[in-house]
Amino acid sequence: MLQSIAHIALVVRDYDEAIRFYVDVLGFDLIADEYQPEQDKRWVLVRPKGGSGTSLLLARASTPTQDPFVGNQSGGRVFLFLETDDFERDHAAYVARGVTFVREPVKQPYGTVAVFVDLYGNQWDLIEFSS
Numbered sequence: 026m027l028q029s030i031a032h033i034a035l036v037v038r039d040y041d042e043a044i045r046f047y048v049d050v051l052g053f054d055l056i057a058d059e060y061q062p063e064q065d066k067r068w069v070l071v072r073p074k075g076g077s078g079t080s081l082l083l084a085r086a087s088t089p090t091q092d093p094f095v096g097n098q099s100g101g102r103v104f105l106f107l108e109t110d111d112f113e114r115d116h117a118a119y120v121a122r123g124v125t126f127v128r129e130p131v132k133q134p135y136g137t138v139a140v141f142v143d144l145y146g147n148q149w150d151l152i153e154f155s156s
Contacts, residue, residue: 029078029079030079031079031080032070032079032080032081032082033079033080033081033082033105034081034082034084035081035082035083035084035098035147036084036085036086036091036094036095036098037083037084037085037086037095037145038085038086038095038145039085040058040067040069040083040085042144043069043083043144044058044069044071044083046143046144047071047081047083047143048071050119050122050123050124050144051073051107051119051124052073052074052118053071053072053073053074053081054071054072054073054074054076055069055070055071056070056071056072056080057069057070058070066084066085066087067083067085068082069082069083070082070083071083073107081105095145096143096145096146096147097146097147098147099147099148101148102148103140103148103149103150104147104148104149105147105149105150106149106150106152107149107150107151107152108152108153108154109151109152109153110153111153112130112136112137112139112151112152112153115151116130116139116151119141119151124141124142125141125142126139126140126141127140127141127142127148128140134155135154135155136152136153136154136155137152137153138150138151138152138153139151
């Protein structure tokens with residue numbers, strides 16, 4: 026049996042501001058942006074540049090029940106882990122583009138890691154794993 030996780034839904038406040046952050050700031054590729062008239066929503070997929078695996082489904086909060094989860098997908102814990110092949114390059118680029126790091130880079134036995142927040146406050150690890 027072969028299975029994989031195709032998409033992870035990330036609850037966002039606004040499609041366009043989320044696309045701007047993930048594409049223009051983090052450098053992700055916009056894979057899809059299609060209007061779904063039967064549900065009055067958009068199917069928006071982004072994925073790290075050069076990636077071929079799991080993508081993020083940017084899912085606009087559409088009910089009062091969903092609103093509190095914008096920026097709090099995982100209750101204040103690191104939610105997603107962005108693997109890089111060059112930590113120094115990507116960390117410097119993100120700092121230059123105004124990304125907020127809430128934990129500075131550290132070298133751990135498993136690799137180099139720092140924690141940043143997205144435009145809504147979700148915490149991400151930027152990580153380069155050791156060989």
